[in-house]
Amino acid sequence: MTIRAGLVGVTGYTGMELARLLAAHPAIKLVCATSRTDAGKKLGELYPFLQGFELAETEIIQPEPELLAACCDLVFLAVPHGAAMEMAGKLRAKGLKVVDLSADFRLRDAATYAEWYGQAHNEPDCLAEAVYGLPELYAERIRTAKLVANPGCYPTASILGLYPALKNRLIHCEDLVIDAKSGTSGAGRKAAVGSLFCEVHDSFKPYGMPRHRHTPEIEQELTRLVAEPGLTPHVTDQGHKPLAGEALTVSFNPHLLPLTRGILASIYTRLRPGVDEAQIRAAYAEAYAGQCFVRLLPAGKLPELRNVRGTMFCDIALVPDFRTGRLLIFSAIDNLCRGASGQALANANLMCGLPLELGLEAAPIVP
Amino acid sequence: MTIRAGLVGVTGYTGMELARLLAAHPAIKLVCATSRTDAGKKLGELYPFLQGFELAETEIIQPEPELLAACCDLVFLAVPHGAAMEMAGKLRAKGLKVVDLSADFRLRDAATYAEWYGQAHNEPDCLAEAVYGLPELYAERIRTAKLVANPGCYPTASILGLYPALKNRLIHCEDLVIDAKSGTSGAGRKAAVGSLFCEVHDSFKPYGMPRHRHTPEIEQELTRLVAEPGLTPHVTDQGHKPLAGEALTVSFNPHLLPLTRGILASIYTRLRPGVDEAQIRAAYAEAYAGQCFVRLLPAGKLPELRNVRGTMFCDIALVPDFRTGRLLIFSAIDNLCRGASGQALANANLMCGLPLELGLEAAPIVP
C-alpha cells in the first residue's frame, strides 16, 4: 500500500528536503506539492537535482485544501507559522492527517504562543489534539496522532541532549546554558541580505538573543520532564504540567555557522553532588536503548556535524568535568533532516503504521 | 545471494566513500577492509559516521591477499598506483574479481603508463584483461570482466561530456580545451600542507599543468572514439587503436575548488561547419538514451555541482555559441562518487550480475 502525501510549501528548504527524502521513499509517494509562485511547473523543473527521479514529474499546484483533500492521505505543512495554523485547521476538517513543520502547534499553551509569536492562536481544537513529534519521547502517541507538531530544530538537539540527565536528576535544573550553533539553512530560503553568501561565508556570529522563539519550546518540554521524576513521557497526556518544586529556565543562545546543514548544541550543566561518570553513561544508555536514531559516543569522542549530515542521527557526547563540577553535553543533528523534514517523515511513518526509520536509512555523506 | 566484498585501503577518501555506499547496499556486503595502520580496529571506530550501521562491525585487517581470498568474492582496490598493480596481480591469481580504483590499468599501453607514471608496468597479463570501467561506453564488456580499471575522475567527466560530439563528428577534434575544476577530496587524505583547510579555503588555483596524469587517459579514450567513425564502443575490443587520420590532443587544465566534492569540466570545442543545435541535442539524446546516470539539461540550464553531490549522475549542458563558432560543453560529476567509489560499485554491480544502479539511487543532498 502506498501512502499519498501532499506537501504545502515546496519552495523553502524544508520543502526541498522533504522532496529529497521522498524521492526514494518506498511507501510514501509525494502526489502533489504546492507553491503560489511556481504552481503549474513540475517538481523537476523547480529542482533540477531531482531530475531522473519519478518524483520530478509531480505537479506543483496552488495551495487549495480541496485539491489536497482530493488526492492525499497525509499532508506536510512546510509554510511559515500562522499560514500553517490556518491550513492545518482546514485539512483536519477534511479528515486528513497533518504533520506541521511550523511552530504553530509546538507550544501547548495558546497564551505562550501569543506571547512569543505575536499573534493569537486561532485553532484551539487542533492545538488540543496536536502531538509533539519527538519520536524518542512520544512515539506511542504519534502512532495514533492526526496532527503532529514537528519539533523545532534547536529544541530537538537540546531536548535529546538533556532528557536523560534531567529525567534521572543527575544535574541541577536551574542552571542550564545552551550555546547552540546552526547552519545557515536554518534561516530559510527567503531572499534577505543577511543570508547572502558574502555575508555569512568565512564569518560567524551570535544572533537573536536573549529571546529566540525556541526558548519557550525547550523550556516547556524540559519542564515536563522534571515535573514528575517518575514520568514516563511516552504515556503521559499532553496537558501542560505545573512545575513541581523547581523552576526551569534555559539560557538559550544561538549562533550562525558558515555551513549549510547542522546544529551543535553545547549544553553546560552543573552536576548534582555525588553523581559519577558511570551513572551518567548508564542513564543515557538506558534512556536511548533501542532508539535507532540516537548515537551515544564513547567516552573521549566528540561529535562532528558532518557525521550526521543528511541523516536522522542525533550524536550525543557526555563530558563530565569534575574539576568544575559540570556535565558538558554535546548534541549534534542535521537541522534540515533531523531538525525538520526527516523528523516530519519519521512522524509520518509512525502515523501511517510504517517503521519509524523507513526511507531514512542512508549513511551521512562524509567527507 | 550476497556478494562478499573486500576493500583494500580504507583510510583514504575513496575507501571512505566506498564504505559509505556499501553501508546501505542490499546485495554486496563489505566483509573486510584493510589498512596497515588501523588493522585490528572495527570500521565504526575508524569512521564514527558509520556507527549504527551493521558495517560498523566490519573488521579492519592487514592487506594480505590470502586473508582477502579466504572471505571475498570481489575486491576493491583503493590504494595508490603501483601498490594496486601488485595487489591486483595477486588477487587475480587467486581468482578474485577486482575493481581497481587506481590508475594502474587505465592506460592500455604499458609504455604510456611508464612515461606518465614514472614506473614500469609489471602486470602485463592483468593489463591485457582489464576493462575500462565507464558503464555508458563499456557496460557489455564490464559484465564479463574479471578486472575493471575504474576511470579517473577527470576523465569520467571529460569523456562523458565529449563522447557524443566526437562520435558524431559535430566538432573538430584537434582543438579541445578542458578547463576542469575539482573539489579538494581529489587531492586525497594524505597529510600535506597544501591540502590544509587554511591553504584551500576561500581560495582557488590552477595546478599541475600542463602535464596532469589524466591527460593521456582522456586522450586514449577520446582517440578510440574518433578512430572509427562508425564505432559502437560497446562492442569493440580493448586493443589500442591507431589514429585514423586525425591527431587528437587535449589541453587539459585542472583547478582546485574550495569545496569537498565535485568536478566541473568546462569543455571548449569548435563546431564543424553546418552543425546546428537540433543536431547536437539529438546526438546527445541518442547517445545517452536509457542511461540512468546521465542527465542532459534542457537548453538554457547549466549544471551545478551540488545537484550531483553524493550521486552517480553526470549532468551535461550544451551551449552552442554560433557567434564564436563553438560548442561549450559543461559536465558535472561528484568526483568521489561518480568519479571513483560509486563508479567502482556500479562496475561491481555489473560484474556480479546485479542492476547497474543498485544501491546508488539516493537523491543528492541539496542544499
Next chain:
Amino acid sequence: MTIRAGLVGVTGYTGMELARLLAAHPAIKLVCATSRTDAGKKLGELYPFLQGFELAETEIIQPEPELLAACCDLVFLAVPHGAAMEMAGKLRAKGLKVVDLSADFRLRDAATYAEWYGQAHNEPDCLAEAVYGLPELYAERIRTAKLVANPGCYPTASILGLYPALKNRLIHCEDLVIDAKSGTSGAGRKAAVGSLFCEVHDSFKPYGMPRHRHTPEIEQELTRLVAEPGLTPHVTDQGHKPLAGEALTVSFNPHLLPLTRGILASIYTRLRPGVDEAQIRAAYAEAYAGQCFVRLLPAGKLPELRNVRGTMFCDIALVPDFRTGRLLIFSAIDNLCRGASGQALANANLMCGLPLELGLEAAPIVP
C-alpha cells in the same frame, strides 16, 4: 591637501569596499556617502566593521547632485548602470570629477551599449570624454581625465592577461577562450535567492553564457590592441578603431566560486609558429616593467586567489604548452578591490595628482 570625495551608493559591495579603502587613505577623505534607504545614519552604524575609524562619523545623505557638489571634489559612482549615467551627467555639469564604477562609460560605442545593456545611452558628451580606467594601459590619459570609466572586473583580469601576448603578436587572436571564475561578491549585495549562502556554498557552476555583458568590453579593448601592431596604448586617442585585418572575438565563460573575493581568468590561446618561452616572458616583463600592481610569477608557479585578496595586484602566470601549441595564461585579481573599488581609487589618485598606489599598499591577508 586633502581631496574631498563623495560616494554615491554605499550599500553595495563596491561601496562597502570603497569605504574600507578610504578608511585609511592619507589624502582622500570620504566626506559624504549616499543611500536612499539609509540616509540619516552615520557610516559606522551601517557598517560596524568601520567603527573606530574617523570615517565611521561620515554622514549618509540622499543622492542629490547639489549636496554632492557642495562638499566634494570628486565623486565615486557605485550604483547600477543607467542610474550612474544620469548622475554622472549631472555631476560633470557641476564640474566635479567622476569615477564611475558601473558599465555606463566602458563601451566607447553607444550602439554597442544599447545592444548589450538594453537601453539607450543618454549622455553622449560624457561618453566622449570618458577614459577607460585601466592604469597599466591608460595612466597618462587618466591623469587628466574628468570622467573615468572604471573597468569591469572580468575585463580587468582578462585584458591584463592578454595584453602583452596580443600586442607582441605571440598568439593567434581569432581563437581566444577565457574560462573565468569569480567570487560571489561579483553578484552584488542584492537580496536574491540565487546568491544565498545555502545556494552557493559547497557548490560551483557556470552562468550567464554565452552572452555575458563583459564580452563586448573585453573584445573592444583587445581589438584596440591588435588594431595597430605598433600601438602604444598609453598615448592613443579614445576613438574606436576599426579592425586591422583580423577579427577578434572572445569566447568568454564565467563561473561562480563559493568564495567572496577573487577572479581567476584561465585564458587559452594558440601560439603563433616559432614563438618560444623566452620571447613570451620577455614580452610580459617589458610590458609590465615598472608597473607596481602586476606581478609576473616565475616559471612553474601558478596564481592563487588568496595571494591577491584585498589588494590591487594582478598575478599572472604563463604556461606555454608546446605539446598542444598553446599558451595558457592565468590572471588573478581581487574582483572587489582590483576589479572595482581599489581600481577606482587608483584612478582617483591619478586624477588628483597623487601617486597611483597611495592607500593601496597593504599586503594581502593570507591565510
Next chain:
Amino acid sequence: MTIRAGLVGVTGYTGMELARLLAAHPAIKLVCATSRTDAGKKLGELYPFLQGFELAETEIIQPEPELLAACCDLVFLAVPHGAAMEMAGKLRAKGLKVVDLSADFRLRDAATYAEWYGQAHNEPDCLAEAVYGLPELYAERIRTAKLVANPGCYPTASILGLYPALKNRLIHCEDLVIDAKSGTSGAGRKAAVGSLFCEVHDSFKPYGMPRHRHTPEIEQELTRLVAEPGLTPHVTDQGHKPLAGEALTVSFNPHLLPLTRGILASIYTRLRPGVDEAQIRAAYAEAYAGQCFVRLLPAGKLPELRNVRGTMFCDIALVPDFRTGRLLIFSAIDNLCRGASGQALANANLMCGLPLELGLEAAPIVP
C-alpha cells in the same frame, strides 16, 4: 630610526602573519627570518603573496642565536613551546628584546607550566622577567619589558571580555562558562589529517575538552583581577597572587570553525543581585576608555568575526538577560592578528617606544 627585527619560525601561520604585518610597518623592519627547512630562500619565494614588497627580499636563515644577535634589536619567537623557551634564554643572554608567541612564559608559575605542558620550565630567570603582553591591562609594564609573553588567542578574547565585569564585581566569579569557537588557523600549519580541508570544511565540532591548555592561563589572569578588588593591574607587580576569598575556575570549551581566522568567545556569567544594565555598560566604557583596539558594541548589536578580520580589534557585546539572571558576553577577535602576531607587533611597538597601534591601523576586509 628603524628597529631591526628578527623572526624565528617563519613557516607557521603566526610567522606568516607577522611577515604580512611587517610588510607595511613604517618603523620596524624584518631583517631576517629563520626556518630550518627553508633557510637559503628569500621570503618572497616562500610566500608568493609577499612578492612586490621590499620584505620579499629578506633572507631566510638557520635559527642561530648568533646570527640573530648580529643583526637584530628585537626578535619574535613563532616556534612551538619548549623550543621558544630555549631560544628566548639565548637571545636574552645576548641582550636582545624578545616577544615570545608561544606559551612558554605565559604561566607565571613554573609548576603550573610543568603540569599543563608536560615538561619542566628551564628558564626561571626569563620567566621572572617576562611580562604578560595584554596591552589593555599591562601597557605600562610592557613599555619597559625585555621579554614579553604574548597571550594565547583564547585567553586574549576571554580576558578582555571578562575583565571589566570581574574587576567591578558585576558577576559571580565561581560560575564562568566560556564557549569558544576558533578558526582553523589556530590549529597551526602542521600537516595533519585532522586539519585537512575535507575534514574541516562544511563541518563543526568541539575539541580538546575539558582540559585545553589555555584554561590555566585564563584562570591565572582572571584570578589576579578578582584577587584585589581595587587592583589597578597596570601597575601591579608580576608575582602570582593568592586567591582573596573566592575560588575562580573557568569551564573553557573550544570548538573548531570552518573558517580561517577568528575567535568568538561566548561567555556565560551570572549577575550579582541588583546589577543593572547601565552599571554594566558604564563599567566596560570606563575600563576601555582610550583603548583604540577594543570596540564596545551598542546595545542590541552582536559581533561578527568578519568585522575583526585581519585587525587588532576586540569587539565586545554585552547582553544582560534578567529573565535568567545572566550576563552574556560576546568577545570577538582575529586569532592570528589580535590573538597572536598583531598583538606581538603591538607589544614590540610599546617595547620600542613606538605608538601602540603603529602599522596596525588597516580596516578589516569586509566582505
